[in-house]
Amino acid sequence: MAQSSFQEISASDFFYRNRDIAGFTNPSRAIFAAIRELVENSLDAAESLKIPPDIYIRLSTQSKDKKDEQVFKLRVEDNGCGIQPRFIPSAFGQVLYGSKYKLKQMRGTFGLGGKMAVLYGQIMTHKPATIMSSTGQAKIYAFKLMIDIQRNRPIIMDRRVLVNKEKWRGTIVEFYIEGDYLRAMPKILEYFKQTAMVNPYSNLTFVDPKGRLYKFSRVTTEMPDPPKETLPHPYGVDVELFQRLIYVTKEKNLLEFLKNHFHRIGNITAQKFLEFSKLSPTKKPKKLSHEEIVTIVQNMKKFKEFRPPDASCLSPLGQDLLEAGIMKELNPEYIVVNQRKPSTYAGHPFIIEMGMAYGGEIPRKNSFQIYRFANKIPLLYDEASDVSYKVINSINWRRYKVSPDLPIAIVVHICSTKVPYKTVGKEFISDRPEVRREVANSLREISRKIHHFMSKREHVNRERKRISVFAKYLPRIAEFSTNLAEKEKQPDIKKLIASVRKYGEEE
Amino acid sequence: MAKKSNSTDKNKEIIGSLKRLGTQIYDQLENGVFPTINMPSRSIDNINYDPNLRQYVLGEKTVTRSSRNIRHLKPFTQLAWAALFSNELTFHKKTSTLRDVYYSAQAYNMTFKNQQESNNIITDLETAIGHSREEFHIFPEERSAVFGDLTIEYTVPGYEGKTMNLSAHPDGVLIGPALTSSKFAKTSADKIIAIEKGGLFTRFIEENVHKKHNSILVLTSGQAPRQTRFFLRRLSDELKIPLFIFTDGDPWGMHIAMVIISGSANAAHLRNLNTPDAKWSGVWASDIVKYKLPSDPLDDVDIKRLHELQKDPRYQEDPLWQKEIKTFLKIKRKAELEAYARYGLTYIVDEYLPTKLK
Ligand SMILES: Nc1ncnc2c1ncn2[C@@H]1O[C@H](COP(=O)(O)OP(=O)(O)OP(=O)(O)O)[C@@H](O)[C@H]1O
Ligand SMILES: [Mg+2]
Numbered sequence: 001m002a003q004s005s006f007q008e009i010s011a012s013d014f015f016y017r018n019r020d021i022a023g024f025t026n027p028s029r030a031i032f033a034a035i036r037e038l039v040e041n042s043l044d045a046a047e048s049l050k051i052p053p054d055i056y057i058r059l060s061t062q063s064k065d066k067k068d069e070q071v072f073k074l075r076v077e078d079n080g081c082g083i084q085p086r087f088i089p090s091a092f093g094q095v096l097y098g099s100k101y102k103l104k105q106m107r108g109t110f111g112l113g114g115k116m117a118v119l120y121g122q123i124m125t126h127k128p129a130t131i132m133s134s135t136g137q138a139k140i141y142a143f144k145l146m147i148d149i150q151r152n153r154p155i156i157m158d159r160r161v162l163v164n165k166e167k168w169r170g171t172i173v174e175f176y177i178e179g180d181y182l183r184a185m186p187k188i189l190e191y192f193k194q195t196a197m198v199n200p201y202s203n204l205t206f207v208d209p210k211g212r213l214y215k216f217s218r219v220t221t222e223m224p225d226p227p228k229e230t231l232p233h234p235y236g237v238d239v240e241l242f243q244r245l246i247y248v249t250k251e252k253n254l255l256e257f258l259k260n261h262f263h264r265i266g267n268i269t270a271q272k273f274l275e276f277s278k279l280s281p282t283k284k285p286k287k288l289s290h291e292e293i294v295t296i297v298q299n300m301k302k303f304k305e306f307r308p309p310d311a312s313c314l315s316p317l318g319q320d321l322l323e324a325g326i327m328k329e330l331n332p333e334y335i336v337v338n339q340r341k342p343s344t345y346a347g348h349p350f351i352i353e354m355g356m357a358y359g360g361e362i363p364r365k366n367s368f369q370i371y372r373f374a375n376k377i378p379l380l381y382d383e384a385s386d387v388s389y390k391v392i393n394s395i396n397w398r399r400y401k402v403s404p405d406l407p408i409a410i411v412v413h414i415c416s417t418k419v420p421y422k423t424v425g426k427e428f429i430s431d432r433p434e435v436r437r438e439v440a441n442s443l444r445e446i447s448r449k450i451h452h453f454m455s456k457r458e459h460v461n462r463e464r465k466r467i468s469v470f471a472k473y474l475p476r477i478a479e480f481s482t483n484l485a486e487k488e489k490q491p492d493i494k495k496l497i498a499s500v501r502k503y504g505e506e507e
Numbered sequence: 508m509a510k511k512s513n514s515t516d517k518n519k520e521i522i523g524s525l526k527r528l529g530t531q532i533y534d535q536l537e538n539g540v541f542p543t544i545n546m547p548s549r550s551i552d553n554i555n556y557d558p559n560l561r562q563y564v565l566g567e568k569t570v571t572r573s574s575r576n577i578r579h580l581k582p583f584t585q586l587a588w589a590a591l592f593s594n595e596l597t598f599h600k601k602t603s604t605l606r607d608v609y610y611s612a613q614a615y616n617m618t619f620k621n622q623q624e625s626n627n628i629i630t631d632l633e634t635a636i637g638h639s640r641e642e643f644h645i646f647p648e649e650r651s652a653v654f655g656d657l658t659i660e661y662t663v664p665g666y667e668g669k670t671m672n673l674s675a676h677p678d679g680v681l682i683g684p685a686l687t688s689s690k691f692a693k694t695s696a697d698k699i700i701a702i703e704k705g706g707l708f709t710r711f712i713e714e715n716v717h718k719k720h721n722s723i724l725v726l727t728s729g730q731a732p733r734q735t736r737f738f739l740r741r742l743s744d745e746l747k748i749p750l751f752i753f754t755d756g757d758p759w760g761m762h763i764a765m766v767i768i769s770g771s772a773n774a775a776h777l778r779n780l781n782t783p784d785a786k787w788s789g790v791w792a793s794d795i796v797k798y799k800l801p802s803d804p805l806d807d808v809d810i811k812r813l814h815e816l817q818k819d820p821r822y823q824e825d826p827l828w829q830k831e832i833k834t835f836l837k838i839k840r841k842a843e844l845e846a847y848a849r850y851g852l853t854y855i856v857d858e859y860l861p862t863k864l865k
Contacts, residue, residue, distance in 0.1 A: 134659040469577055476617070477574060478536055480587040484529025484594055491536035 009153035012095040015116060016123065022116045023427075029118050031072065031179030032187045035059070037113035038076040038173055040377055044107050048413070052221050053202040054079045059181065061209045070207060071125055074117075075174040082135035082169050085161075090171070092118055092131050092430040093145045093154020103263075103417045105227035105314050107377050114173070119147050128157045129175035136169030156363060161468050181209050187380060192216055194378035195330050195372055198317060198413060200318060200325035220321065220327045227315040230327060231263040234273075234300035235309075236347025242297050250411060254288075255281035264307045268468055276303055311342030311349035315487075316415050317376065319353070326355050330409055333359030334457075336449035340442045345434035350416035352438040356446040358453070362407040368392060369409040374419040386428040388412040391439045400451040401458075408450075412439060469500020469501045511657075514663070518597050521643050524636040525594040532587060541575035544586065546635040554775045556820035561783035562770035563821075565634075572631075585628045586635070588617045593632065593643040600664045602644045602684040605629065612626060634776040641687065641734050642643050651735045652679035655723030656697055659689040677712060679726060687738050691745055694723070698864060699742050701725045701764055701785075703754040707844050707855075714856045720864060723748075731767055736780045743782045750782050751864055756790030756800070757810040757841035761831065769821040787827070790864040792834035795842045798859070801849055802840035809841060836865060 005277045015022060023033040039055060046053035048299050063072040083091055090097045096111045106115075118129045134140040135190040144158035183488075185208070192204055196216035204216040232241060258270040262412045265273070277299045279292070279429050288296070300306075319326070319337045326335050337355040344350065362369060372379040372386055392410060397403055416430060422430040429435060474493050482490045527543070528638045535542035547553065548568040553860060555565040572581045592611060596603055603611065609625040612618065619625040629640050638647070663685045670692055673680050681688065700722045702708045708726035711717070717724055727735060743750045752767055754760030770781035795802050805813075813832050822828040835841070847855035 466577055469580055472525065473580045474574065476584045477532060477587050478540060480584070480591045481529045481532035481536065481542070483585070484526060484527075484591045485533040487533055491533060494538055495539055496536070496541060 010095075010150055012115070012119060012147055012149045012152040012266070014169055015095055015112065016119055016149055019116065019120060021234060022112060023122050024116055026180075028180040028183035028187075031074075031177060031181060031184045032191065033078070034074055034117035034120065034177055035188060036191055036377075037117045038074070039195065039204070040107040041114050041173075042076060042080050042171065043202065043376070046076055047080075047226055048224070050223050050226050051079060052218055052223060053204075055198065055202065056205045056207075058144050058207040059209050060207075060469075061157065063177065064311070070181070070209075071176055071178050073174065074121075074177055075172065077170065077172045079170045082171055083131075083133045084135060085139075085141040088131055088143050088422030089145055089154035089156055091128060092143075093147045093156075094145075095152055103232055103313075104229045105375055105415050105417050107375050109419070110432050115147065115289040117177070118145070118173075118175055119149070121175045122146055123149075124178035127176040129173065131171065131173050133171040134164050134169055136164075136167055138164055140164045140168065152341075164315050175268040182335070191378060191380060194373070194380070197276075197325040197329040197371065198322075198373045198376045198378065210243055215409075216329075219324050219378075221320060224315045224318055224321065227417075228313040230310075230313040231261060233309040233344075233347035233349075234265065234303070235308050235344075236418070237262070237297055237300055239294060239297050240322060241319075244292055246288065249285055251285060253282045254279060254285055259283040261373070263309055268309075269305060272305055273299070273367060281419075291465075309344050309347060309349040311344075311351060314342065314349055314350045314415050315353055316353055317413060321411065322353055322355050322411070326357050326409070326411055330357050331361040332357035332407075333407065334450075335455065336446045336455055338442050338445045338449075340438050343434055343438050345420065345432050347418075348416050348418040350414055350419075350435065352439070352442045353413040353415070354439075354442040355411035355445050357409045358450060362409050363478075364405065364407045367404045371409060371411045373411070373413040374421070374426065374429060375415050376413070377426065379426065381427040383428070385422065387431040387436050388429065388439050388443075389441060390431060391436060395440075395443060395447070397424065397447075400447040401454045402447065402450060410443070414439075428495055467497075467501055471497055517642060518600070519640055521597050521636075522594060525590050525643070528590050528636060529587075529594075539571060541622075542583070543571050543573040543575075544583070545571050546567050546631070549630075549634060549776060551772075554772045555622070555833055556769075558824070560778075561761040561768075561824065562778075562781045563772045563775040565715075565775050566725055582628060582631070585612075585617060585619065585625075586631050588612065588615060589625075589628050589632045589845070593640075593645065596644040601652075602646055602649055604646050605640075606648060608645060609848065627729075628778075630773075639733065639737070639774075639777045639778070639780065641684070641737060644684065646734055647732050648685050650681045651728045651732060651809075652708065652726040653682055653686070653719040653723060653738070654679035654708070654726075655692060656694055657696060657723055657742075658693040659686065660692045661685060661689050663688060668676060674717065675721070675850070679708065679712065679724070681736050682738050684733075684734070687734050687741070691742070694746055695721065696723045696746070696748060698748050699723045699725060699739065699746075699750040700864075701731070701739060701750060701752045701767060702844075703726055703727055703752075703760060704844060707753070711856065712851060714855060716856055719856065720860060722864075727763065727767070730763055733774065733780055736767055736770075736782070738743050739785070740782045749786035751788040752785055753788055753844060753863075754790070754791060754844075755841070755843045756795055756802075758809055758816055758832075758835065759804070760790070760844075761787065761828075762812075762816065765816075765821055765828075771826070790844055790846070791844055792831045792838060792840075794838055795846075796838060798847070800846040802842040802846065803832075803841045805835065805841055810836070810839075820860045 024030045026495045041502040042055045043053050057217050060073045062073055085331055092114055128144045128146045130144055132142040142160040143156060146155045148155050192206055196204055201218050201220050203218050206214040245261045249257055251260055255270050258265045319339050322337045323335050324476060335355060335357045340352040342349050342351050372388055420430045420432055422428055468479045474497055478490045531541040547565040548570045552706050553566040553568040554563055563833035572579050572583050574580055605626055609619055609622050615654055629645055633640055653673055658670050661669045705726055711724050739750055752764040754763045767782060768785045774780050813835055816822050817832050847859055
């Protein structure tokens with residue numbers, strides 16, 4: 001019998017071996033994923049201070065050969081909050097290390113993205129990454145880092161402290177990556193365009209390896225209020241999370257523990273819940289047995305008296321910004337937007353925002369152009385698996401005078417403290433009944449509005465056409481009858497034509 | 508004779524009608540109202556058979572074409588154009604065919620979707636001013652022929668006063684605008700024979716039917732074109748001689764004769780296109796039996812057509828029609844004019860015709 005050998009692998013090792021699940025599938029995909037992860041970190045960093053983001057991205061060639069797959073230097077610079085020096089090595093050199101594990105609507109969630117990029121670059125090129133950052137204080141810190149993959153630890157190759165004369169605040173990340181830019185290019189540009197659409201208050205500047213400059217400029221400095229941190233709602237708690245909370249808590253009894261670590265549990269609710277669970281309010285949390293923990297978690301899902309999660313911690317874009325973003329990137333003839341009231345799934349609040357744009361520069365295709373966003377990041381892959389795709393395709397469009405061959409774009413944005421992604425790659429939203437319902441409701445509302453617009457437009461067009469028919473034929477009738485009647489001058493028909501217009505007045 | 512064929516007077520009358528139409532439209536525009544045109548309705552329910560006139564006529568109902576109505580606007584404009592165009596034709600004594608109308612419109616930057624559309628507008632104009640398009644110089648393409656001892660005098664420009672005898676050319680003479688507008692000067696004929704088919708027309712000329720039977724021969728080439736019907740009516744009226752019609756012995760041939768005699772519903776807005784006193788002389792269903800003619804069985808469409816004709820008001824006039832329809836339905840056979848050839852080439856002329864021309 002063959003001897004099996006067991007071996008523990010580290011988180012970084014695990015994700016390196018399974019880089020597919022984080023989106024680093026192949027050289028073209030990897031270069032796209034790296035840019036995307038760093039840009040999203042930068043957006044998060046600027047938004048946390050409610051500062052309109054200024055992000056500069058440069059991809060430059062290292063090798064001169066003509067091979068498709070080349071080594072590129074990627075540099076991303078932002079004006080975000082910066083990182084405190086003691087966190088820099090782990091933030092970029094330790095997988096699953098992040099500041100975003102708290103419950104808060106952010107683009108980053110897994111503590112993985114930035115590192116995967118650095119890791120992928122390191123494996124392919126054996127070069128360290130450089131991170132420079134300042135929180136706007138007196139100093140700028142510059143690190144040269146590599147990742148010890150086996151141990152999931154950062155290796156600091158070099159550490160420098162510079163004087164921050166200009167009071168610069170932000171972060172610069174620079175590393176080497178192998179990839180296929182030409183193949184990745186369309187997706188990368190699409191990514192910037194869509195990111196600009198849903199972050200209309202951002203400046204994105206991209207210089208590609210050929211030296212071409214792509215600029216996506218902000219149209220507003222208005223920004224939504226930044227997301228607020230929130231406690232987990234009892235409906236969304238699992239055993240793992242509960243144990244972690246017990247581990248960190250300083251509370252000495254269950255009543256206080258429930259009140260202080262969970263969203264929507266006050267004194268009375270806590271007492272009622274403990275009664276419901278037949279537990280003493282004075283019991284020490286750290287003394288709970290595993291069976292008791294399982295029962296509490298199960299009861300948290302059964303107990304009917306928790307108020308639903310409060311969505312004020314969320315930071316949706318809002319109808320005005322959504323409209324501004326769509327206008328800026330799609331330049332349509334007409335836009336309708338809608339923001340749904342907050343809803344929840346499994347204890348997580350979420351808000352659906354949608355927009356529908358018609359005409360203008362939107363191309364005519366055989367299907368609607370769908371733009372999907374989650375927590376203000378574009379989702380570019382696996383459209384057909386996304387819940388909104390399914391909803392859009394199940395609607396009876398004829399009711400709304402709309403058909404997929406019209407130049408119509410549909411924009412869907414979901415924001416939540418926990419976006420129901422199907423994968424770590426943040427590609428598409430899973431089909432949960434609560435989410436599906438909200439998407440469907442929102443879609444119906446914008447469809448109604450677009451229907452109204454289309455009917456009005458049809459009316460105006462019909463009117464315009466009607467008037468033009470009169471304007472075309474009446475003068476001819478005048479001409480022919482003048483000749484036939486052998487008159488000298490033609491009758492004045494301006495009034496007649498004007499009378500046709502009177503009830504066809506356009507706005 | 509030839510009292511009402513003064514085409515110059517006719518032209519003046521037509522030009523007058525067209526000018527009145529133009530003035531009516533002009534005045535309405537001048538008064539700031541959307542011009543309208545009233546004309547008799549040509550819808551089925553307004554087409555009646557008039558037993559006195561022995562033709563179809565339009566009833567009391569009228570329709571109004573209003574330029575206020577967006578759906579009427581284009582046809583209204585086309586009608587105004589057609590009136591102007593016809594006016595110019597008539598004034599300059601030029602002729603045009605229906606096809607020409609369709610193309611000429613383009614020179615005036617007027618468009619017709621197709622020939623059918625321009626034909627319809629011409630029919631509207633006929634209805635609106637109460638004159639046939641031939642009178643305002645628009646003719647169809649199809650032409651039929653005439654042969655026999657009739658001397659005509661042209662009235663068309665360049666030929667005024669010139670004469671010609673219609674037996675001058677052995678193939679017959681085309682019935683065109685110049686002929687239909689000519690005066691009839693002199694004839695020795697005492698009857699007209701209209702024949703449906705070219706083969707037989709030629710045979711009749713070869714066999715000297717015009718001499719043997721003192722007749723003017725007219726080839727209709729199937730369903731007779733309107734100007735040929737107009738021409739036949741003039742011949743019969745002005746020369747005061749009877750018209751005999753020979754067609755194939757089937758419902759279709761029978762109906763060719765009927766349209767010459769009683770006109771068609773399509774031309775209910777017009778007069779003088781039919782010759783009510785003309786006679787259908789064969790081939791009758793009873794001839795098929797009597798002469799034991801080689802015949803073919805009737806098809807389903809033939810039988811269906813016979814049933815339709817049985818109810819047609821035009822077929823109620825003379826008991827002959829009902830009798831022949833019944834015979835057709837009984838024997839369920841049809842025969843062509845050429846069927847008489849079984850008795851030899853001259854039989855139809857020497858034996859059959861004399862019995863029929865009474
Ligand atoms: N440009 C930046 N400015 C400020 N902080 C940053 C920046 N980039 C990364 N960070 C910090 O580093 C942490 C790790 O980033 P990383 O991208 O690896 O994970 P994440 O963004 O938390 O989650 P995700 O895997 O979803 O991207 C972040 O949580 C953030 O605190
Ligand atoms: Mg991240």
